Amino acid sequence: MQRNPQLNSKGELQHLLSIEGLPREVLLQILDTADSFVGVTEREVKKVPLLRGKSVFNLFFEPSTRTRTTFEIAAKRLSADVINLNIALSSATKGESLLDTVANLSAMQADIFVVRHASSGAPFLIARHVKPHEHVVNAGDGRHAHPTQGLLDLFTIRHYKKDFTGLTIGIVGDVLHSRVARSLIHGLTTLGAPDVRVIAPQTLLPAGVEALGVRVFHDMRAGLKDCDVVVMLRLQNERMRGALLPSAQEFFKHYGLTGDKLSLARKDAIVMHPGPMNRGVEIDSSVADGPHSVILPQVTFGIAVRMAVMSIVAGN
């Protein structure tokens, strides 16, 4: 096996490509740094000069509003210059290759590339070809990983639950296509969460998912029993009909989070969702807007976590 391409020779974070394979200390360093940035985002002058003079290129080969925006805000709060490139609409459609696009932007003196791509592993390819002083942050690649989302989920869980070592976490829905689920699972197992469950029909679970260190439940009620944290995954429109699922209604019947099902979890359980939500498909509005929901704080924490990631990689 090759050396973990995310770490430099000193074992520090050079790129953030995946939570898998990151040592516990690196994860905690990111979470602790993010903690210190939460204060910044609440101040009147929401800026620190850590990345002054640096350029952050948001390279989105796949459309995104929320993730791109929170990266942009995070970079600006670190005083970086931010350039947004919506490549789904430009070079790629003109036939320019991924590496050519990156080489051209690199010639414009980039410091950090924030990359989203529909193909699993694309940020690894880019990281192999950038200059030594450049950093790559994965903002979601195919079904593989969405490490900053995973980290903000970990941050949120730690914020409300303080510690991972006694927790039961249920992850519900389309695990097969979910980079969010994979990143969160790796983070939770690395930080010592003892009981991570995935709750889904067979059609939405990848082969041998147990090898990631999770327990599989098909019955949502059994899976939610005594959960401290419930993470609902987004179900994309195109999966709602066809051979994976018969209909959105039927999915909601079996795997939609209602107040009734949530009552099986612990009384102080928190409910999370990476967004964007499909109300009435994955989650009932009364739960999404209810007292257990921490869905909006997740978004706020997401900025602090992305500030932490960018400031750490740029400093290494």
Place this chain on the structure above:
Amino acid sequence: MRLHIKNGRVVDPASGRDGIGDVFIAEGKISEESAKADRVIDAQGLVVAPGFIDLSARLREPGLEYKATLESEMDAAVAGGVTSLACPPDTDPPLDEPGLVDMLRRRAKALARARVYPIGALTVKLKGEALTEMGQLTDAGCVAFSQANVPLADTQVLWRALQYAATFGYRVWLRVEDAWLAKGGVAHDGEVATRLGLPGIPAFAETIALATLLELVRATGAQVHVCRLSTAGAVALMRKARQDGLPVTCDAAIHHLHLCEMDLGYFDPLCRLQPPLRSQRDRDALAQGLAHGAIDCLVSDHTPVDEDGKHLPFAEAEPGATGLELLLPLALKWGAAQKLPLAATLARITCEPARILGAASGRIAPGAPADLAIFDPQAPVRVSAEMLKSQGKNTPFLGHEVAGSVRYTLVAGNVVYEA
């Protein structure tokens, strides 16, 4: 031209001969006479074996010359000791017309290196709809018919194709993969694909297609060679089919004997292969199946890909690996791991594929074509882009240290390669 090869360790898997001795060549054939030679090759310390026969090597002509040319790949073949190779029909256009086959054979012959055996397309444009003119393609020089890596989803077309081929005794070579189950997949549907978030191809995509094919062989009596098995389940099915007396043979590719899904590492596009690298259990079953006779022979599945085709995210990268020059060292590595005598190892790349091809070569016997590979089985070789003669530098073995280096390659009594 008369040649005398002396002092070498002569290994002829077909007869079981293995010992120091002489080989004489006259008029392009192995000869018994020791008449005065025009050239003497001293093979002291080297193995003298039949030239290797590779049942799957892409030369990329016509149409895909940016990936490789006939000239570059024929150089690679003889540098690897390969004296005969069968090339699949997935060129551009595919080998579905006698004129294309004729042209390929003429161009190959003019280069005077390895012998080229074209495999014709089984269906027009490999589309899996209409049968090609197999009779005319056979006259033009096709030795068998295949779909290369293009799946034949319509089982009725497959049935008819086998019936037609069986009528005239044409051989059909097929890779087995259920087109629907494999749809969109790029890696073995298992632990690694799950971790990397890559769409999977389940092992049963292969066994289901093989079970279907074997039933059709039973029904039609067609002579079928199954190409590039990748799963333990398929090895078991083939073993059973042979016991039942079905007229089927099969091969495996060098990569699948030595690598598995774990080798994908962090999305290494050089490990993007068709069929995909599977589990360790599958890899071990293939290695043992080849040793114990369930699998007949070993192929390089040589597929040169240009750099642009591999400088892509894993799923978008073009599948395939260059292999002609690694056939010998990887066969030797497998044979050593299985503790086989050298003759038994070499049988899988000489007399066994010759039998499937229906070729007179692949043996060192008086009257047989003087196609020989003379090599040092111990010489270390570090696999690098520079050492590969093939235009395709794409192999997962880059940087690996292997043993087995070809010193001379002879085709029809002519020295076509000399290190």
